[in-house]
Amino acid sequence: MGKVSASLSSLTALLLACSGIPHIVPLVRTAGLPITPTPANATPLEVVSRSTAVRDPLPVRGSDIVYGELEYALGIAVSTAAVPWAEAHRDHDVARHGGWTVLVEVTGADADLEPGGRLVVGLDVRATLRTRNGNAYLGQTQLGCREGGLLSADQGAPVVYRCMMRVGRDLAGWLGGGVRLDPPPPETG
Numbered sequence: 591m592g593k594v595s596a597s598l599s600s601l602t603a604l605l606l607a608c609s610g611i612p613h614i615v616p617l618v619r620t621a622g623l624p625i626t627p628t629p630a631n632a633t634p635l636e637v638v639s640r641s642t643a644v645r646d647p648l649p650v651r652g653s654d655i656v657y658g659e660l661e662y663a664l665g666i667a668v669s670t671a672a673v674p675w676a677e678a679h680r681d682h683d684v685a686r687h688g689g690w691t692v693l694v695e696v697t698g699a700d701a702d703l704e705p706g707g708r709l710v711v712g713l714d715v716r717a718t719l720r721t722r723n724g725n726a727y728l729g730q731t732q733l734g735c736r737e738g739g740l741l742s743a744d745q746g747a748p749v750v751y752r753c754m755m756r757v758g759r760d761l762a763g764w765l766g767g768g769v770r771l772d773p774p775p776p777e778t779g
Contacts (some may be wrong), residue, residue, distance in 0.1 A: 599634075629722070634685035635676040635765075636722065639665030640713035641696045652703035657750055660696060662756050664715070668694050671758030675765045684771060688723030694761070701746070709746045710738040711753050717761050719769055726773035733760050 618624075629636045639661040647656035674693070680683055698714030713735050719728040735753040737745070 604660065614683050615767075629689070633676075634680050634682070634689040635672055636689065636691045637665050637669045637694060638691060639668065639696070641699075642716075644696045644699045646665075646696075646699075648699050648701050650701040650703050650709070651744065652742040653747070654742035655703075657701060658748075659745070660699060663751070664694060664696060664713070664757065666714045667751065667754035667758040667760075668692070671755065671762045672692055672765060673700065675762050679771070682771060684723075684773070688721060690728070690763070690771070691722050692719050692761070693718045693720070694757075701743075703743045705736070705744070707740055708738050709741050709743055709749050710736065711746070712736040713753050713757060715757050715774055717764070719765070721773050724773065728771065728773065729765050729769035731761070733757050733764075735760075748773075 624716050633757060643744060644660070646660045646662055648660035650657045678757045684690060695716045695718075696713060697716050698712070700710075700712045702710050704710060716730065718730045720726060721728065735756040737753040737756070739747050739752075740747040
């Protein structure tokens with residue numbers, strides 16, 4: 591019994607020694623103060639992108655490559671696709687009183703390098719539109735894309751971007767005709 595107890599103690603000590611002590615990264619000293627930029631009133635649409643339970647960087651199955659900055663790249667793709675919509679709605683009453691925010695959440699992401707050398711990328715996205723003034727909920731939609739190409743995983747950014755641009759165009763179409771833009775009237779008591 592003593593040998594088993596000693597062996598377990600040795601094994602426990604070895605596991606603890608191998609796990610290492612966490613390294614604390616002091617955020618303010620490392621990156622400075624988190625100053626929150628707010629969009630100017632001249633900006634009718636703010637795009638905020640986030641990931642929800644999605645690995646970032648995204649591993650490409652069948653390779654040793656991972657794609658980073660998914661949220662950031664998707665935010666740019668949606669923002670640029672929505673510019674014509676935002677310009678066309680600059681004089682809308684909501685735009686003159688703060689504008690809109692669209693939260694674009696990546697809810698699913700997948701990348702796979704198939705045995706024949708074809709890269710396939712898929713994204714699932716949820717978009718929620720709110721007013722910036724009062725945070726009134728206006729609507730929500732689900733979007734997705736799946737793109738592929740005969741590229742190595744390390745050269746796959748164009749495939750990822752085609753998928754993101756599809757999401758951006760679909761979201762701009764939803765803004766243009768699939769969602770109400772005015773908040774509901776205040777409730778009377």
